[in-house]
Each structure stands twice: as C-alpha cells, then as structure tokens.
Amino acid sequence: MVNGKVKIKNPTGLHLRPAGLFCKTAMQFKCKITVLKKTRHEDVTANAKSVLSVLGACIKSGDEIEIVCEGTDEEAALREMVQLVEDGLGE
Template structure:
C-alpha cells in the first residue's frame, strides 16, 4: 500500500469535468485507488464518489493505492491532480 497527500488546485474544485478526468486516469490501473477526505474514504474510480466528496479548491486529499501497480497508479493520479485535471 502506498499513499500521498495532494492539494486540489482547480479554482472550482472537483466538479464534473475534473472528476471525470481523475476517474479516467484511475481506471487505467488494476490497483484499488481510494482517497481520504474529511475522515471519509471514497473510490477514485467512481465519478459519483468523487463528486459526492464535495472537494473544493485548496482542500487536501490523500490517495491510497493498493495492488500490483500501486506505485505507478499513485504517481499517475497525483500527477493528474497536480496538472489541474485538464483545466
């Protein structure tokens, strides 16, 4: 299991478009990819889970990856968030 915290830079937080981009990146990997935010944990491969977390700009989330390609998965999702998820 590997994990890393990342700050959301998108000015409008993780609304539908960036949430979709995050999920698109996450589903490329076999590992389970979850994130923790405000005491809860959600599946990063589910757009509804990402939207349901109500993540705003400046919030910090922690990705938790577990599985055979966990290192690559963590690097990819953190990189996607840091690059702004297409915005």
C-alpha cells in the same frame, strides 16, 4: 499499499469534468485507488474509480486529499494520480 497527499489547485475543485478525468485515469490501473478527505467533523472516503463517489466527497479548491493505492501497479498509479491533480486536472 502506498499513499500520497496533494492539494486541489483548480478553482472549481472536483466538479464533473475534472472528476471524470480523475476517474478515467484511475480506471487505467488494476489496483484499488481510494481518496480520503479529512474535515474537522469527519473523514470522507471515495472510490477513485467512481465518478459518483468522487463527486459525493465534495472536494473543493484548496482541499488536501490523500490518494491511497493498493495492488499490483500501486506505485505507478499513485505517481500518475498525484501528477494529474498537481497539473490542475485538465483545467
């Protein structure tokens, strides 16, 4: 299992278009990819391969998320997912 933290930079957060790109990228990997968002009141977990799950996490601009990858290609998956967020999720 590997994990990394990254801050959402794009001004609209993970709305439908960037969430779709995020999930499409995650689906290219065999490993399990989970997104964690910590708030003052609760921790939100989302399946990175499910658009509805990612949208349900209500990830906004400026939020810090943790990407957790578990499986055969976990290292490559983490690198790719973190880079995608750092590049602004296509926006």
